[in-house]
Amino acid sequence: MSDLAKRASVLSRRILPPVLTVLGLALLIVGSWFTINLGSSGSATFETTPNTRGVVVLTPEVLNRVNDDVTVTGRAKGDGQVWVGRTTPSDADAVVGKATRVTVDGAHVRDWSLTTKASGTGDAPATLAAADVWRQAVSGKGQARLTVSQANAPESLVVAAPGGSVERVTLTVERKTWFWQALLIALIGLIATVVGIVGLTGMARRWRAAEKKNTDTEPDPTPTEVSA
């Protein structure tokens, strides 16, 4: 065995076990967390509670970042009427104008929340629903739900509660692959952790053996009695 190969072998035996253990544990934790949160359906649900009398505008940054359908549910305070319309981003901006709006333009996986920013003043246009810019619109008492396919991306959604407040908006993306990917990561983490621990155990055994060997070969420090 050459010096280089020897060094690599020693290095891999000494460094990889702790690295694998740490990495494996991290993967196991992350994978398990995602597996539990996504569920077997692979559904990621993000939420925000704008509580606004204006409108909530969901931009392509949250609607069109995936290849799968995105379902948005708007809920009104109490049992109020909720209206949800789908159109192009520029038309959504034009029809909302300078009215009070909460723009949803991102999502945090950490706490499954939607990132928002508020702007504008005044009530939502009374003629919002009557405008000829909507590709699809739904309304309901208490809540309304609309599914956005990616066929016509990019698109924006406008959620309004005529005469009331938009209390909560949830966005759900379902992708079964995510569940299996999370499970795979957890599994790889588990394997890496086990292998790492086995490696660490071997290292500890070797250290102990080496220590014992050193102890056995060392000369007895006790001075021997010498008689004249």
Place this chain on the structure above:
Amino acid sequence: MSRPSRSARRLVGVAAVAAFALSGCGSSVVGVREAPSQTTTTAPITADSAQQIASRVLGKAQEARDAKGDAADTLRKEALTGTALAVATAAAKVEPADSSTATAPVERTEQPKVLAISRGTAWPRVILAQTTEPDGRLVLNLLTSPDAATPFRLSSSATMQSGASVAALDAVTAGSPLVAEDTKDPVAPAELLKAYAGALAYPKPTATKAVDTTDPFSTAVKANAAAQAKSFGKLATLTQVHTPQPDPVAIRLKDGGLLVFGLLSRTDAIKLASGGKSLTPSAEFQKLVKKKTLTKDAELRTYETVVLTVPPKGEASVVAVDQTLYSAKGA
């Protein structure tokens, strides 16, 4: 050279799999990507949406036409705008029951056919839709939305002349560009209407090479004026002036030409010769001016909705037209 031990190789293998799994968490594997950017050079609404809008608007326009009294006025304002509203309102004021000189703005027998949608995300936006009258004649309808908050309404409507045709427009999904009023390519819409109006004037028309005036409508207008003047003889004189109204709408055709929707106001002025004689006009005329004889003068005002096609090179032609009397008075 000896190889690393088996346990070392195993550890390296596991590390490689872990690294691959981690890199697999990248955006492409988990199905997350950048949001696509919006295309702004196509039709702003889908063909299905345009079809629904056209059906709704033209249905309402029909309701407005059929309604009576205040309800009709309200419905007209909901369904019509611009030229179409001006024509319908004026026609209702003159003689709601008399439709002999007014062509129905919309008479649908089947679903409208969307021919074009204006291109781009800006406003105003237009939809060009074709309908068929019960007698088989085709009607060109222009629907307009001035801004994001205002729904489409019928802004102009004219019946196609026999044998007339419109050159191909861009695909509905691609959208057809709206042409600015001051464009010169191939001709300014306002200048075109001015030239056409001058060519129809009586008794002194202004010759033009911009518009072909041998179509059935233009020929009839000129012939009727001449015949009417001749029938008056020395008792009265007739002058006929056509005045273009502002804000024509022009849509670019696929070949680079234009489809221009315009409105002219025609004034028929009849002045009796001095000498104390009176003129007994036709029964129809008597009904309009509500007088059996004329001793001084009479004036009729008529809206002429015209649609012209302009080829990239050559004379424009009148493809569709409707006329509606909106004022009649005499003494």
